Amino acid sequence: MSVLDDAAVRRLMRNAWHDSRPGTDLAHEEGGFVLRDSSGNLSVERWPTGVQNEIFVPPHTGGKRDNLLVVATFHTHPNPGQDFQQEPSLTDIRAVRNDPDLRHPEFEGEFVISSESVYLILKDRDILPINKTLAVFEDA
């Protein structure tokens, strides 16, 4: 069971991807929290707009935003070409792995969306290439 199984979550992640203006001079990172309430309903809270290759993650003490549990996070890598890394960077990986607020068992990982592929940074293992970006978003 992944948050990507939820069509609404996929649609909101696709919106963030488009908002990051991939492949243009205005390309910048977007991202957000995928949150779950006590009834199991998922929602997305977007992070403040980032810059070209950086984004600030709001505080999420205890793995929560208010009373909602952070079950996944995501951010975009909208800059195409060889000057920019498409896959998750070492900084990205460390940010997830060294975050004590994301250690809880319900946290799936951080999705990184690039023009080619969607990756998942797992909190205690590796990076998982999820799928081609188009395939993830095609029915969103």
Ligand SMILES: [Zn+2]
């Ligand atoms: Zn990144």
